Amino acid sequence: GAVVSQHPSRVICKSGTSVKIECRSLDFQATTMFWYRQFPKQSLMLMATSNEGSKATYEQGVEKDKFLINHASLTLSTLTVTSAHPEDSSFYICSAAGLESSYEQYFGPGTRLTVT
Amino acid sequence: RKEVEQDPGPFNVPEGATVAFNCTYSNSASQSFFWYRQDCRKEPKLLMSVYSSGNEDGRFTAQLNRASQYISLLIRDSKLSDSATYLCVVKAGRRALTFGSGTRLQVQP
Numbered sequence: 001g002a003v004v005s006q007h008p009s010r011v012i013c014k015s016g017t018s019v020k021i022e023c024r025s026l027d028f029q030a031t032t033m034f035w036y037r038q039f040p041k042q043s044l045m046l047m048a049t050s051n052e053g054s055k056a057t058y059e060q061g062v063e064k065d066k067f068l069i070n071h072a073s074l075t076l077s078t079l080t081v082t083s084a085h086p087e088d089s090s091f092y093i094c095s096a097a098g099l100e101s102s103y104e105q106y107f108g109p110g111t112r113l114t115v116t
Numbered sequence: 117r118k119e120v121e122q123d124p125g126p127f128n129v130p131e132g133a134t135v136a137f138n139c140t141y142s143n144s145a146s147q148s149f150f151w152y153r154q155d156c157r158k159e160p161k162l163l164m165s166v167y168s169s170g171n172e173d174g175r176f177t178a179q180l181n182r183a184s185q186y187i188s189l190l191i192r193d194s195k196l197s198d199s200a201t202y203l204c205v206v207k208a209g210r211r212a213l214t215f216g217s218g219t220r221l222q223v224q225p
């Protein structure tokens with residue numbers, strides 16, 4: 001299957017700082033990328049959908065000014081958690097869908113964020 | 117009401133047992149259905165798609181009842197390596213995947 005990478009895999013930061021997470025599709029062009037968040041023992045919750053070259057669409061309750069998403073190329077989307085707080089500590093996972101496989105999504109390995 | 121509902125478990129079963137998981141979904145526009153497996157602290161991985169006619173992949177059998185908006189997964193001859201959380205997932209058109217909260221399975225020796 002297609003490969004999606006995420007970086008970093010784990011990050012610890014201090015409250016008030018910003019953290020950038022990268023999601024890359026390594027062997028296909030991802031027209032759409034999805035960002036999910038998963039708290040312990042809970043389901044993956046969709047945060048936003050980003051299409052290459054356009055603004056992301058955020059789910060209800062997700063602050064777009066706090067979670068900045070950029071999908072500047074067909075192989076890279078970034079999620080920046082601005083002014084992180086301890087309650088933002090979570091497992092962030094991206095997935096990517098390409099043109100030819102619009103119904104199939106490939107997941108990155110996830111980024112575990114801990115805000116102290 | 118959650119869009120995809122699953123019994124959280126845990127299901128504790130001995131090796132070799134048969135175990136079944138159920139799931140219901142509320143969006144009647146859902147068109148694609150999947151079971152994913154997620155190991156602790158890892159990303160979800162696609163286990164199998166689910167078709168109306170029912171489908172089987174080795175020890176795993178998935179069923180879909182569109183009228184009842186109900187999906188099931190049957191695992192036969194459970195292995196220790198089957199221990200994981202099983203996520204019921206639905207998709208409507210080009211929308212993102214919608215995940216259930218998962219059912220935890222622990223297979224014991």
